[in-house]
Amino acid sequence: MPRKFFVGGNFKMNGSQASIKTIVEGLNDAKLDGSNDVVIAPPALYLISVAAAVKAPVEVAAQNAYIKQSGAFTGEISPEQIKDAGVPWVILGHSERRSLFHDSDEAVAQKVKLAIDTGLKVIACIGETLEEREQGITSQVNQRQLEAIAAAIPEAAWKDIVVAYEPVWAIGTGKVATVEQAQEVHADLRQWLAKRVSPAVAEATRIIYGGSVTAKNSPELAKAADIDGFLVGGASLKPEFVEIARTKA
Numbered sequence: 001m002p003r004k005f006f007v008g009g010n011f012k013m014n015g016s017q018a019s020i021k022t023i024v025e026g027l028n029d030a031k032l033d034g035s036n037d038v039v040i041a042p043p044a045l046y047l048i049s050v051a052a053a054v055k056a057p058v059e060v061a062a063q064n065a066y067i068k069q070s071g072a073f074t075g076e077i078s079p080e081q082i083k084d085a086g087v088p089w090v091i092l093g094h095s096e097r098r099s100l101f102h103d104s105d106e107a108v109a110q111k112v113k114l115a116i117d118t119g120l121k122v123i124a125c126i127g128e129t130l131e132e133r134e135q136g137i138t139s140q141v142n143q144r145q146l147e148a149i150a151a152a153i154p155e156a157a158w159k160d161i162v163v164a165y166e167p168v169w170a171i172g173t174g175k176v177a178t179v180e181q182a183q184e185v186h187a188d189l190r191q192w193l194a195k196r197v198s199p200a201v202a203e204a205t206r207i208i209y210g211g212s213v214t215a216k217n218s219p220e221l222a223k224a225a226d227i228d229g230f231l232v233g234g235a236s237l238k239p240e241f242v243e244i245a246r247t248k249a
């Protein structure tokens, strides 16, 4: 069964009502045919309005969620609230959450489990730093991050998870991974999933690439056997995101 190509747009802490409305209108006008899964993640403030405005075959994602469903956790939002807002997806474990807000492997795993238990679909992010790549421990780092998630969820949960490999050294730098670099890690992760979870999960799970993806470099990356899509940052705020959303795998 071929894996449906997946294109995510992570707006991060960018945009305004007006600029995000323009992005949504561009997607609505693009006549996307639904052959790819397309998901956009605006800042939390705009989730409800974007979910209501999207007419195209595009779904909406939150950029993070907490490890609890309610309580005295000022500034956080819960999986229940994301679901209540009619938002089906959530990005968890993004490298910026890990580095700037100290989301540990265990915290990310707890978040994934609670989000899945709440009925959300998850884009689970992993990726190594430049220093870790230069030390030759890329595989160990990515497998360690994925192991924390695998240990927290049942095999059945993987049907609602997309794994996003986002090398930290490629995020926001313009230094996109080469097709060979990305394919090598994606293949390694798929082999790891086959052994750790099951061959069926390994075959079915979309492993998408993120890190300086643009309309220019995406067609080449999309040709790789184990690259099942993208998680786009900066370019998701630009009209070229529509082109990336249309990628023919």
Ligand SMILES: O=C(COP(=O)(O)O)NO
Binding pocket: 010, 094, 166, 170, 171, 172, 173, 174, 210, 211, 212, 213, 231, 232, 233, 234, 235
């Ligand atoms: O963080 C990223 C990628 O960001 P860029 O495309 O801007 O490198 N996706 O979640």
